[in-house]
Amino acid sequence: MKSFRIILLLSLSLFVSSCAVYDYLFSINTNASINKESFVWKSDTTDMVIFYYEKGSSAEKKIEGIKKSTLSDINKLLTIIHVDKYDNQLIYFLVESRKRMKELIGYEINAGAFPMQNAVYAVYGEVNATGMHEFNHIIVHNLWGNPSSKWMSEGFAVYSDDNWYSYNLHPLSKYLLEKNKIIPLNLLSQKFNSYDDRISYPLSGSFVKYIIEKYGYEKFREFWEEGDDALAKIYERSLSELEKEWIEEIKKSNSSNIDYKL
Numbered sequence: 001m002k003s004f005r006i007i008l009l010l011s012l013s014l015f016v017s018s019c020a021v022y023d024y025l026f027s028i029n030t031n032a033s034i035n036k037e038s039f040v041w042k043s044d045t046t047d048m049v050i051f052y053y054e055k056g057s058s059a060e061k062k063i064e065g066i067k068k069s070t071l072s073d074i075n076k077l078l079t080i081i082h083v084d085k086y087d088n089q090l091i092y093f094l095v096e097s098r099k100r101m102k103e104l105i106g107y108e109i110n111a112g113a114f115p116m117q118n119a120v121y122a123v124y125g126e127v128n129a130t131g132m133h134e135f136n137h138i139i140v141h142n143l144w145g146n147p148s149s150k151w152m153s154e155g156f157a158v159y160s161d162d163n164w165y166s167y168n169l170h171p172l173s174k175y176l177l178e179k180n181k182i183i184p185l186n187l188l189s190q191k192f193n194s195y196d197d198r199i200s201y202p203l204s205g206s207f208v209k210y211i212i213e214k215y216g217y218e219k220f221r222e223f224w225e226e227g228d229d230a231l232a233k234i235y236e237r238s239l240s241e242l243e244k245e246w247i248e249e250i251k252k253s254n255s256s257n258i259d260y261k262l
């Protein structure tokens with residue numbers, strides 16, 4: 001159990017420090033990835049996603065499960081944002097380790113999203129960085145445009161996995177509240193990057209979950225497009241009023257079996 005916890009903690013610290021959205025100014029050459037020497041790819045083409053995974057890799061062994069969960073999770077996301085179909089073909093590269101990622105794209109990350117190329121890169125093996133997070137970045141950025149602030153973008157991406165390292169978002173936020181680790185939302189919105197990812201990401205995810213499930217996706221989309229300054233107009237209440245409602249909601253959760261290392 002102890003070694004499991006250490007592995008979990010290690011994966012956590014590796015992943016949260018590496019979520020990377022390479023915005024429209026950055027691009028990646030997916031053909032160069034496909035043709036990269038020293039990578040022997042296998043590929044499967046489905047309706048929405050072309051999967052590339054290395055021959056003999058952990059991903060190859062589990063590819064049917066990965067395909068199934070990826071496609072079903074993308075459909076769930078499309079339902080949340082009321083879209084029947086995402087027309088661009090998505091490309092999903094799965095590599096065994098962060099070292100292999102560096103060899104492939106030059107960045108030692110666990111996962112990254114490149115909206116311009118509709119490409120997601122993720123490690124599956126050394127750590128499991130699959131999930132909806134990066135796909136959310138790609139699909140939502142391409143359909144709605146660049147978000148007006150990072151906390152919304154990351155919060156929505158976390159919400160589309162609807163958990164943070166297997167913990168449900170509201171119970172984990174309650175746990176953070178009890179540990180006095182909560183970050184006031186006005187600060188989270190103003191300087192998201194200056195906080196510990198292990199706290200800022202799940203809190204943003206929990207808040208986005210609350211406002212989408214309570215007030216609907218249309219208002220959230222407006223909020224995404226217009227930004228924090230328009231929040232009071234869109235929700236007809238201030239950020240601190242929304243924050244109070246959200247805190248009341250998360251207090252209803254049960255955080256008793258959470259053991260989240262900070």
Ligand SMILES: [Zn+2]
Nearest residue numbers: 019020154157
């Ligand atoms: Zn992200």
